[in-house]
Amino acid sequence: QQPVQSPQAVILREGEDAVINCSSSKALYSVHWYRQKHGEAPVFLMILLKGGEQKGHEKISASFNEKKQQSSLYLTASQLSYSGTYFCGTEANNAGNMLTFGGGTRLMVKP
Amino acid sequence: NAGVMQNPRHLVRRRGQEARLRCSPMKGHSHVYWYRQLPEEGLKFMVYLQKENIIDESGMPKERFSAEFPKEGPSILRIQQVVRGDSAAYFCASGPGLGLSSTDTQYFGPGTRLTVL
Numbered sequence: 001q002q003p004v005q006s007p008q009a010v011i012l013r014e015g016e017d018a019v020i021n022c023s024s025s026k027a028l029y030s031v032h033w034y035r036q037k038h039g040e041a042p043v044f045l046m047i048l049l050k051g052g053e054q055k056g057h058e059k060i061s062a063s064f065n066e067k068k069q070q071s072s073l074y075l076t077a078s079q080l081s082y083s084g085t086y087f088c089g090t091e092a093n094n095a096g097n098m099l100t101f102g103g104g105t106r107l108m109v110k111p
Numbered sequence: 112n113a114g115v116m117q118n119p120r121h122l123v124r125r126r127g128q129e130a131r132l133r134c135s136p137m138k139g140h141s142h143v144y145w146y147r148q149l150p151e152e153g154l155k156f157m158v159y160l161q162k163e164n165i166i167d168e169s170g171m172p173k174e175r176f177s178a179e180f181p182k183e184g185p186s187i188l189r190i191q192q193v194v195r196g197d198s199a200a201y202f203c204a205s206g207p208g209l210g211l212s213s214t215d216t217q218y219f220g221p222g223t224r225l226t227v228l
Binding site for chain 1: 142144146152153154155156159166167202206208216217218219220221222
């Protein structure tokens with residue numbers, strides 16, 4: 001069963017913030033975030049392991065609430081280059097190296 | 112260090128023909144994952160392989176699709192007797208197979224875009 005991402009799409013002006021959520025019905029070991037631009041391969045952004053950690057990558061950060069089986073990706077002061085589709089990939093506790101991807105969140109940043 | 116390589120990048124086939132998609136994992140990676148992506152949709156898992164072994168093929172259609180990862184050479188996803196519904200982007204990802212952890216993840220190749228006429 002794939003994780004549920006919300007929102008499905010969001011439009012921002014440059015400099016605005018956004019939050020993308022990823023929820024799973026399974027107990028999770030890790031959450032992996034990727035960004036895919038149109039016609040290109042998904043590019044890895046970051047991993048979060050169970051333990052409720054929060055990580056940052058430039059102005060993009062993420063959190064993982066293991067108890068709620070949820071992860072959120074935070075985009076602050078968005079730039080045009082942030083446009084794309086964001087996917088979360090979840091690894092269940094017993095998945096053994098396998099990721100299940102959400103349906104994606106389409107982000108468009110306008111000037 | 113070369114990344115994940117896939118070829119061809121674009122493949123056009125007529126209905127009933129065979130399609131062969133190749134994937135060479137990143138150096139040092141022994142595990143390969145194949146995904147299918149329809150336009151404007153997410154990544155659907157197909158099959159997970161390591162050298163000479165299929166770990167999980169729960170996402171593979173029961174007919175016409177097969178995958179292998181031989182001891183030597185790239186992983187191959189084979190689609191026999193293609194139909195229009197097979198048109199999609201097929202992505203391969205590779206990983207170290209040590210257990211996804213804070214040090215590694217799955218890295219994607221550029222994909223093969225299959226068009227069935």
